[in-house]
Amino acid sequence: MIKQFLRKYWYRYALGILVLIFVDLFQLFIPRIVGQVVDHLKTQPNLDYVSTMVAWIVGIAIGMAILRFLWRFFIIGTSRRFEYMTRNFLFEKLLSLSTGYFDQNRSGDLMAKLTNDLQAVRMALAQGVVLSVDASFMAVMTILFMGRVVSWRLTSLASIPLPALALIALFFGKLIHKRFMSVQRQYSSLSEWTEETISGVRIVKSFAANDKIHYLFNKRSFQNYEAAMSLAKVASLFFPLMMLFASISHVLALGFGGPMVIKGDVTLGEFIAFNSYLGMLTWPMMALGWVLNVIQRGRASYKRLMEIVQEKPQVEEPEAPVEIKEINTVEYKNLTYRYPGTDRWVLKNVSFSFSRGDMIGIVGTVGSGKSTIVKLLAKLYPVERGKIFINRVDINDISSVNIRQLIAFVPQESFLFSDSVLKNIAFAQKDIDFKKAVHYAELASVHDEIESFDHGYDTVVGERGVTLSGGQKQRVTIARALYMEKDLIVFDDCLSAVDPETEEKIITALRENYREKTMIVITHRLKVLKDADLIIVLDDGKLIEKGRHEELMALNGMYARMFRKQMIEEELESE
């Protein structure tokens, strides 16, 4: 990533570094001029000379201001560009990864990579470059000026404490960073915890858990305070310590340089210049210690970013994909499956097939693999060759985009974005067709409720808006799937939060409207499936029964038992 970027933008860095070197050089001339002015004043006081020199210094200062702007523009500006381009690239990469990746990586961790780690790499590309130039070039040049212009002996004596500055910067830099990170961690843990508690405040209250929760909050908040204090301690010690060592240099300079001036080995002007140089040398020494930290952090973070870059989608795309225009037949052949990275078989030798226009019911105990069956069809997880076929083509030979263009999926957990109802229904569509949205909301039996909201279809829902009931959310997600008008629609237990009558009404209405399309209905309410063309019954990953409702009743197995039990429950309820 960095290599490609530098290959494209190296000239901006080269320009920035060149300008930076010029600034450093200019800076070095100022003490020398001041020194010469002093010496000149001593021997032949002359106002004209002073004003020329003042003009020079002002000129150099203005020139330096412009150049300083320029190096910041080139070096820091380019690092910002890197940050922008890389963040976009990483986000796109994340979207391209399979769902399995997000099962295994927490969103908090991914967020940290896109923010903190990227920031650390950017710092290495900005501060890191500037500090390296200052630490190397500036240090060497300053020492050269001090030695050549004034005295090598004095330079070496006064420089004795300087390596300590670099060491202090290195050591404290590490310590400050460590404590800073700990403050950040504490803080994000505190805010994550607080956010979760506030979202779950209804549960907290209904369990009368205020005191306990307050105690836990206080504990976290106190840890946060302690971390901040321990950072403040080292940070407050850092600069005074640097200043102390820098003054030792000045003491040495004065102690050894004073007699030299008296003896006439160096002039007063030279001595003044020397002291300015010594002051200027503090910075490159600090930079030297600091830059090692910045680069080390940048490297560690870069490695973490590369983990995302090098991640391959679990679902491989075919090299020469077969294009399908519609879904006519679907066949599962002896499908045995376990999720990537796990070793428990969740589907065992499952075979069944159906064709266009069918309504398929999938029922079974909890965790028996119902959702897995449909997720695999949509290629959300990788599956072996020779197991699932669409139109007799192995799904591994069809691109996932192609398949998902034809399948609409209403997932088990309804998720709405913080946006208007209308935009949620017409999710990710360029042009929004209001009439169409209303039509499908009606089909999903949610239109009347949407109309009753304060702003109707423009009502904002989700985190930043109105809270919908579980059943309302489920039906809006159904409308969203219908809106896309695809060939095959999967309803994964997506009406569990509405009453049985409404579920039946919705499924029947959909069936009436979708005779020519294929529907897969996963449900716990068997009555809904009376007219299904095929019902498959799963138990612990095994397909134990399949057929139409009447056939399964005649079989008198698990399905028949479950069905009779539900009928009795229903009668009891209606009494």
Ligand SMILES: Nc1ncnc2c1ncn2[C@@H]1O[C@H](COP(=O)(O)OP(=O)(O)OP(=O)(O)O)[C@@H](O)[C@H]1O
């Ligand atoms: N992403 C995943 N990674 C690993 N294991 C998974 C994953 N998703 C589901 N499983 C496991 O696969 C098994 C089947 O899960 P699945 O969600 O298909 O069941 P289900 O029949 O839909 O259950 P429910 O009725 O509760 O929705 C479960 O034991 C579950 O723990």
Ligand SMILES: [Mg+2]
């Ligand atoms: Mg499920």
